[in-house]
Amino acid sequence: MKTMIDIQQEDEMKTGDVLGYNARRFADACYTNSLDELRAAVTEAPDLVDCREWSITPDEWRAAIETALRERIAIVQTARN
Numbered sequence: 140m141k142t143m144i145d146i147q148q149e150d151e152m153k154t155g156d157v158l159g160y161n162a163r164r165f166a167d168a169c170y171t172n173s174l175d176e177l178r179a180a181v182t183e184a185p186d187l188v189d190c191r192e193w194s195i196t197p198d199e200w201r202a203a204i205e206t207a208l209r210e211r212i213a214i215v216q217t218a219r220n
Contacts, residue, residue: 158199158202158206159195161195161199162193162199162200162202162203163203164193165193165195165199165200166202166203166204166206169203169204170207174208174211174215177204177207177208177211180204180208181201181204184197185197185198185200185201186200
């Protein structure tokens with residue numbers, strides 16, 4: 140089974156996106172949210188409180204949420220197979 144780190148590294152190689160240290164930590168923390176919560180967060184404006192607390196920009200916030208969502212979906216799909 141692929142780990143979250145494996146999936147993130149594959150995404151980085153495909154897209155060239157590399158989350159900074161704080162954004163990666165935020166993505167890891169967001170990973171524990173439900174798929175519904177992550178899907179809802181993708182449609183919302185970045186949470187400026189999260190940005191301040193994690194020392195990330197709104198763009199990093201969005202990228203971290205999207206990364207956590209992709210990783211959760213990938214794990215669910217892998218578990219189904």
